[in-house]
Amino acid sequence: MKRSGTLRLLSDLSAFGGAARLRELLAGDPAVRVRGSPDGRHLLLLRPLGTVAPQLLVAARGPGAELERAWPAGQPSPLDAFFLPWPARPALVLVWESGLTEVWGAGVGPGWRLLQSTELCPGGGARVVAVAALRGRLVWCEERQAGSEGPLGPPATAFSHCVCVRTLEPSGEASTSLGRTHVLLHHCPAFGLLASCRHLFLVPTATTWPGVAHVLLIWSPGKGKVIVAAPRLGLSYSKSLNPGRGDTWDFRTLLRGLPGLLSLREPLAVHTWAPTPHGLLLLDFGGTVSLVQSHGGTRAVGILQEAPVGSRGSAALGTFQGTLACVLGSTLELLDMGSGQLLERKVLSTDRVHLLEPPAPGMEDEEELETRGSLRLLSALGLFCVGWEAPQGVELPSAKDLVFEEACGYYQRRSLRGAQLTPEELRHSSTFRAPQALASILQGHLPPSTLLTMLRTELRDYRGLEQLKAQLVAGDDEEAGWTELAEQEVARLLRTELIGDQLAQLNTVFQALPTAAWGATLRALQLQTDGNGKLRSQAPPDVWKKVLGGITAVKEPPNGILPPFELLCQCLCRLEPRWLPPFVELAQQQGGPGWGAGGPGLPLYRRALAVLGEEGTRPEALELELLLSSGRPKAVLQAVGQLVQKEQWDRALDAGLALGPSSPLLRSEIFKLLLAEFAQHRRLDAHLPLLCRLCPPELAPAELLLLLRTYLPDEVGPPTPFPEPGAEPPLTVGLLKALLEQTETQGWPSGPVLSPYEDILWDPSTPPPTPPRDL
Helix, strand or coil, rough: CCCEEEEEECCHHHHHHHHHHHHHHHHHHHCCEEECCCCCEEEEEECCCCCCCCEEEEEEEEECCCEEEECCCCCCCCEEEEEEECCCCEEEEEEEECCEEEEEEECCCEEEEEEEEEECCCCCCCCEEEEEECEEEEEEEEEECHHHCCCCCCHHHHHHHEEEEEEEEEEEEEEEEEECCEEEEECCCCCEEEECCCEHHHHHHHCCCHHHHHCEEECCCCCCCEEEECCCEEEEEECCCCHCCCCEHHHHHHHHHHCCCCCCCCCCCCCEEECCCCCEEEEECCEEEEECCCCCCEEHHHEECCCCCCCCCCEEEEEEEEEEEECCCEEEEEEECCCCCCCEEEEEECCCCEEECCCCCCHHHHHHHHHCCCCCEEEECCCEEEECCCCCCCCCCCHHHEEEEEEEEHHHHHHHHHHHHHCCCCHHCCEEECCCCHHHHCCCCCHHHHHHHHHHHHHHHHHHHHHHHHHHHHHCCHHHHHHHHHHHHHHCCCCCCCCHHHHHHHHHHHHHHHHHHHHHHHHHCCCEEEECEEEECCCHHHHHHHHHHCCCCCCCCCHCCHEEEHHHHHHHHHHHHHHHHHHHHHHHHHHHCCCCEEEECCHHHHHHHHHHCCCCCCCCHHHHHHHHCCCCCCHHHHHHHHHHHCHHHHHHHHHCCCCCCHHHHHHHHHHHHHHHHHHHCCCCCHHHHHHHHHHHCCHHHHHHHHHHHHHHCCCCCCCCCCCCCCCCCCCCCCHHHHHHHHHHHHCCCCCCCCCCCCHHHHCCCCCCCCCCCCC
16 A cells, blocks of 8 residues: 655644744745754744845744844845754854854843854955865865965866864853864855754865866765765775864865766756765756765665756755655655655645755754654645655554564675564564663663663774775785684574584584684683683573574584584683693583583584594593593493593593592492402502592491402412413402501401401401300
């Protein structure tokens, strides 16, 4: 269903002070200049220099004094007037052709008061031809006498102008502060000055020398640069222009250093210029509307149904909600800014209509908030707004829905993935936090200060990412740039829910730049080593939950995409294999229910072993370390068994001794395993002191002897006092003595005495009891 444009009456002007004079000026003179204040409460009307009766009228809606001034014939009148975006009080500035400047303010007393009067051209001999106010700055183009800048000859007489700037800010309750004059351009032609919210456009006029009348300039004070553009040639160049650093340019020198700009001698044939937040709109005499963007690029917007009639025909351009509005005489045409398609055409009841700039963000009152996003039109009949009305039966989406829809389109344009992003995905995904925070604010849950606090880090990261991308495009220090880009991407992904495309992206980064990816993970997990060579982490549990989750039930991961934990283990195997066991041991301590550690599913050491490959193909040393550091009884016993097979007795004994009192059963099993080896051969004799320390404290001598009897090799023949040559020496009482002494600290055995002479082995320092005598 097609939407329709609506023209709604906001005020019949009766709410403004001096409504009768306001209607009279609007209806009487088509050349009157109209401007709205940043808060939307004041209207400024100026009959400029050259009209029959120059006059100024400032009308206020609601309570507030009006300001009206008139200048008789022969008396100098203002060249232009502007409202100043001062939040504390309404203020305006009047500039005369002679350079006289007056700053007026309201709210500091009854009516309007003259706050300051100054001269922009104190030396005399100069004439102001154009002026504009730009975010606390006053910019003007002045014509100087030929002798003031040296002898000028034809066609140098056309370059007798310069563009200057001064800061203009409030100071206290009833005064202003004007900075010193700084010249932006020397030896330039006469330029018209048009200001948007962030940019100043220097456009050619009817008096500009034709050789450069096809060139315009865009100055961005916030960026400290100027764009020199030739729309018809499709050329644009950027140069530094920052008054704070003392930058200034000679216009002729500037153009000579930019190739191709002087190849065209045909001036721009422009009927109407209009600054907008999107750039500079221009309407030519053929009815074509083009947009010069802030970077200097030019694109056609659309063609009007009617073309302007001569240079004196009135025309006004404006934009709202992606729509171009053009008032040409008594006709209002609405065109789509993207496609140029004519959306609607309305015939107005008057041909004297003025478009007003929207109020500055944050300065609107309650009435202006209702019309935010629409365009305001002013005529003698009243103040109107034009906007789009939804078709009947269609429910308008909420502000929260609009946030997610707009964010969805924005992220989709910046994304490299093929899958289509949906608003529903933005609602429930933790990847994009800015739309969720903004939606919460619109619901009244978060104040703006909280939003700024939440997004400050993301905004800083975003700015750094944009700078990094520009560095990579320019080819500066590519290796360091790619490393930093990988670190930022991994850090971002670790803040998201690692599933689907996010997990695939993490795998890609680790495969392409493993060192940078691991460095980012190291910082995210806050990994450090203590004095004992162990790893410790101060990362919050949420980060570990993402790292340890993502267990796959299948043996082979889909499409080769590994879960985060397996991905980190694989990266460590490639970079620093010796840190893999401490990392797995640390991860084992971080587990929670359902995280993949300390919960159901494969234990972490098994998941790490799976990354090393199939059993029998893994690096033996790394496998042993993983088994020993896992803390799992089966894994530790498996590792000790492998150490016994390799006859690495020290490591096997150390593994048992490293277990604390919380693992008595595991220590006992390791002791029995080594005791069996001790009973069968003599290769453990040199390590007997460590075996004694490993002996369980609750083991009684009787139990020790029973174990030894179980592990002793079977005798194949009658005992001999000495072993056969080449045979393994048997276990002797002398070797066994140390183990029995270790069990002595536990007291006498509590079980039955196996032999009346067993106590000889139990305590050699006590003589045996006297046998009973028969009387």
